[in-house]
Amino acid sequence: MKNHLLLRLFLAALLFCIFLPVVLLGLWSVTGRWPWPGLFPETYTLRTIRELFSGSAKLPGLLLSSILLALAVAVCSTIIGVMTARATELYRFPGRSLVRFGAFLPLLVPGTVFAMGIQITFIRLGLSDTIGGILLVHIIAAVPYTITIMTDVTRAVGNHLEEQAMVLGAGPHRAFFEVTLPSLLPGILSSMSMGFILSYSQYFSTLMVGGGRIKTLALIMVPYIQSGDRALSSSYAVIFVFSALLVFFIFEGLIHLARKGETCHETDA
Numbered sequence: 001m002k003n004h005l006l007l008r009l010f011l012a013a014l015l016f017c018i019f020l021p022v023v024l025l026g027l028w029s030v031t032g033r034w035p036w037p038g039l040f041p042e043t044y045t046l047r048t049i050r051e052l053f054s055g056s057a058k059l060p061g062l063l064l065s066s067i068l069l070a071l072a073v074a075v076c077s078t079i080i081g082v083m084t085a086r087a088t089e090l091y092r093f094p095g096r097s098l099v100r101f102g103a104f105l106p107l108l109v110p111g112t113v114f115a116m117g118i119q120i121t122f123i124r125l126g127l128s129d130t131i132g133g134i135l136l137v138h139i140i141a142a143v144p145y146t147i148t149i150m151t152d153v154t155r156a157v158g159n160h161l162e163e164q165a166m167v168l169g170a171g172p173h174r175a176f177f178e179v180t181l182p183s184l185l186p187g188i189l190s191s192m193s194m195g196f197i198l199s200y201s202q203y204f205s206t207l208m209v210g211g212g213r214i215k216t217l218a219l220i221m222v223p224y225i226q227s228g229d230r231a232l233s234s235s236y237a238v239i240f241v242f243s244a245l246l247v248f249f250i251f252e253g254l255i256h257l258a259r260k261g262e263t264c265h266e267t268d269a
Contacts, residue, residue: 022241028234048235063243066200066217069131070247073138074195080139081146081191082184085154103147106140115208122209129211137205142195149194153187185258193251200244217243 028034032043052059084103088096106114118137119128127133157180165175203218210219221236 022238025234025238025241028230029232029238031231031234045231048231051232052235052239059239062215062217062220063239065215067243067247069135069138069216070196070199072135073142073199074192076135077139077142077146077195078150078188078191080143081150082154082188084143084147085150089151089154090159104144107144111204115205118205119208128209129213131214133209134206134214134216137209138199138202141202141205142198145194145198146191149191150184150187153184153190157183182258186255189251189255189258193248193255196247196251197244200247 027041029048030044030046031041032045032047034041084099087093088100109117115137118140122128122133122137127136159180161183162175162180165179166172170178200216201218202216203222206214206216206219212219217236217240221233221240224233224236227233
């Protein structure tokens with residue numbers, strides 16, 4: 001009984017630490033004046049709401065483009081993660097260890113150095129200040145994480161059922177899509193969730209490669225935080241957090257449905 005009480009107190013304290021900053025951000029977003037050491041704001045304003053939805057921010061279009069870009073990165077990086085994981089886990093070939101090591105190279109280089117170096121490369125390739133360039137640099141940043149997730153999932157699933165399906169007459173593509181893919185689906189959705197969050201929060205690489213011309217929510221939000229406009233920066237931060245959480249919970253719901261479907265399939269079998 002005592003252990004349960006301590007666990008509940010710990011969870012309550014954890015939730016308090018998580019939600020208190022979010023509540024403060026929401027309060028700051030509608031604050032006109034809040035001098036120290038006042039416990040509550042002196043004045044409130046809807047200036048930030050008007051600026052976000054009817055001013056120069058153009059939030060709806062910015063939010064939609066940022067989410068679509070992050071989803072594209074999530075899909076592309078996960079596809080690369082699935083193919084790389086299957087190649088390195090299920091096959092033996094010369095240079096396999098080199099492929100595994102190369103997948104983690106973006107993590108070994110500091111982010112600032114990586115962004116500056118890839119900007120010079122993209123300028124020479126004509127990819128600077130383009131959506132394609134930003135998509136590619138975000139994929140490079142996300143791939144090490146998606147490969148790690150899919151390597152663990154592929155190692156756990158293996159290819160025994162896929163081989164049995166091929167022995168029974170199924171072609172390689174049919175065996176993969178009908179036998180292996182359903183087992184990989186929870187890991188694929190987790191990988192996409194990670195790829196989305198990484199792309200959605202990219203700032204410096206987006207600034208360097210996009211040259212400030214390609215706008216994302218993170219790219220617009222950070223300068224407001226640095227400028228000292230707490231109300232507007234808090235509004236951007238709240239929208240950033242809740243939009244990311246919304247997509248994240250959608251992925252979590254899909255993962256739950258995939259696992260439930262896999263369990264039902266195993267029960268029927």
